[in-house]
Amino acid sequence: MALRFLRQQPGFMVSGLGHAAVLVAGLVAFSSAKPFDDQQEAIAVDVVSESDLRELTRGTPTEKKVAEKPRPVVDRQSEKVEERPKPGDAQRDAPAPPSRPQTAEADQQEAPKPPAPPPPAPPQQAMPPKPQPAPAAETAEKQAEEKPEPARTEPAPQPPKRPDIAEKPQQQRPEPKKPEPKREDLAKLIEDTKPQEKPAPSRSREPERKFNPNDIRKLLESKDKPQSAASTGQEVNRTASLGTRHGNAARLSPADADILGGIVREQLAQCWSPPPGANPQVKPIVRMSLNPDGSLRAMPTLVNSSSDPAFRSVADSALRAVRRCAPFRIPERFQLFYADWQEWNVILDPSEFLG
Amino acid sequence: MDPAEVTQGALQAVNEVSLWGLFWQAHFVVKLVMLGLLGASVWSWAIIVDKTLLFMRTRRQMDRFEEVFWSGQSLEELYRSLASRPVSGMAALFVAAMREWKRSFEGGGRAVASLAQRIDKVLDVSIQREVERLESKLLVLATIGSASPFIGLFGTVWGIMTSFRSIAASKNTSLAVVAPGIAEALFATAIGLFAAIPAVIAYNRLQAEAAKAQGRLEGFADEFSAILSRQIDERVAA
Incomplete structure (x- = not known):
């Protein structure tokens, strides 16, 4: 009976067997998944062309567009200015400007603090600091010859800060010598107004000891200035521009542009003679695309x-001339500004070239 | 989750990508779906095999019967040879109509008036029975063909749901953690399609075959009833 059923309707048996076979095949085929080959981690790369690099402007990298005058955001004006030489600027060593002696400043700052030395001394001390700054100037080697004494007295102003009595006599020594340098360098002393002004408070040290309203003010004011993380710069600038922190794109200065224009025109003049009888009003402007080596791109x-x-003929001759002149000799120093002169417009004024 | 555990998990995941692993790791519901779909696939293929064989057999029998029927052999003899054993297809129609004919003339030909109509009815019923036999279970194929993808999709959605829940639980979204769950979930859809595609194709083909067989049976029934009604008219006239 079962056999007859199987012969008549073998579907289930055939199907079951078929599925079993497929399952076995699947188990074999899918027994293990082929793992992916280990692949190198991709590194995102931005292709920056040479000209892009040259045209890096100062600004914020997150900004969308470059402002007219690309500058970094500056929230406050800084007191110190970081002088960056422009790429095009000639750089040579220059003598360092004379700087004022630090000792004098130190004196001024520290002077009020020390407990007052004996009354007679202060008035004298007040006088000495003035002459000392001037003579102490590092640059003034000549002055050193003239004021050997002040130079020697340099250490003297510092001791007074210390209340040691032993040193006080030393302070008194410079006093007599001071007048001399003053007479010699009167003009300089006048210039050095700051040291003069600042010692002034030190003159009033005497009264301070007793009662000085300024003292109270100073106490009240003796707080750190508010700190801020705001960026500082030469000028306040609140609009951000696309760029990098240290980008400093070279820009052809107008003067250099004139020079370069002159160089190009000079070379063109050797190739171009305007057609005779050309209308002097006809001035074709030719746009050249130049390679860094001066050849036409x-x-x-x-x-x-x-x-x-007449324009057509003049213009055609101008174009021919530009082609003939083709590798222009561009001085080496303009290479830096290639981005600025790779597209160069020349006004070919017949009158200019005739002359 | 410490790195060792992750590595082990990843290794395990790599080890368990076999078909059996995909099944065994799956959620209970997904397992049920997979088993159900596998059963549906077995069933649909069983039906496909049975029906294909049945149609082949039926076609062969019809050919042979038509050959015998139109060979000029006496219908009485043919009836005697066929009536003794179970028959199907055209032979069944022939036997049913002949039996009705015989019965009508057994009692001395009194019930001849509406014999032709009765024979038509008998033939209709026989055709219906035969077509029903041919078309039986084809609806199962249709159902499997249309429902399997949805059932598989249900398993997939369920599997992905559990996957995401485990992601949320383990707070680890690395592909090694997510992939096995997704793979096993997709496996459900794969089985669903595996069952549905042959079912749909076979259903369309078998349906067409059944329609063809039905047409052939109806054609034979018309011809046979025409022959019989001519015989009746001749006998009544005689």
Whole structure:
């Protein structure tokens, strides 16, 4: 009976067997998944062309567009200015400017603090600091000859800060010598107004000891200035511009542009003679695409057009001349500004070239 | 989750990508779905095999019967040879109609008036029975073909749901953690399609075959009833 059923309707048996076979095949085929090959981690790369690099402007990298005058955001004006030489600027060593002696400043700052030395001394001390700053100037080697005494007295102003009695006599020594340098360098002393002004409070040290309203003010004011993380710079600038922190794109200065224009025109003059009888009003402007070596990157094109019938011939001759002159000799120092002169417009004024 | 555990998990995941691993790791519901779909697939293939064989057999029998029927052999003899054993297809129609004919003339030909109509009815019923036999279980194929993908999809959605829940629980979204769950979930859809595609194709083919067989049976029934009604008219006239 079962056999007859199987013969008549073998579907289930066939199907079951088939599925079993497929399952076995699947178990074998899918027994293990082929792991992916280990692949190197991809590193995102931005391709920055040479000209892009040259045109890096100062600003914030997150900003969307470059401002007219790319500058970093500056919230406050800084007192110190970081002088960066522009790429094009000639750099040579220059003598360091004379700086004022630090001792004098130190004196001024510290003077009020020490407990008052004996009354007679202060008035004298007040006088000495003035002459000392001037003579102490590092640059004034000549002055050193003239004021050997003040130079020697340099250490003297410092001791007074210490209340040691032993040193006080030393302070008194410079006093007599001071007048001399003063007479010699009166003019300088006048210039050095700051040291003069600042010692002034020290003159009033005497009264301070007893009662000085300024003292109270100073106490009240003796707080750190509010700190802020705001960026500082030469000028306050609140609009951010696209750029990098240290980018400093080279820009052809107008003067250099004139020089370069002159160089190019000079070379063109050797190749171009305007057609005779050309209307001097016809001035074709030719746009040249230059390679860094001065050769043409593309055919020169005309920028302007004119209704003058002679214009065509003048313009054609100008274009021919540009092609003939082709590798222009661009001085080495302009290489830095290639981005600025790779597209260069030349006004070919016949009158200029005739002359 | 410390790195060793992660590594072990990843290794395990790599080890368990076999078909059996995919099944065994799956959620209970997904397992049920997979087993159900596998059963549906077995059933649909059983039906496909049975029906294909049945149609082949039926076609062969019809061919042979038509050959015998139109060979000029006496219908009485043919009836005697066929009536003794179970028959199907055209032979069944023939036997049913002949039996009705015989019965009508057994009692001395008194019930001949509406014999032709009765024979038509008998033939209709026989055709219906035969077509029903041919078409039986085809609906199962249709159902499997249309429902399996949805059932598989249900398993997939459920599996992905559990996957995401375990992601949320383990707070680890690395692909090694997510992938096995997704794979096993997709496996459910794969089985669903595996069952549905043959079912749909076979259903369409078998349906067409059944319609063809039905047409052939109806054609034979018309011809046979025409022959019989001519015989009746001749006998009544005689």
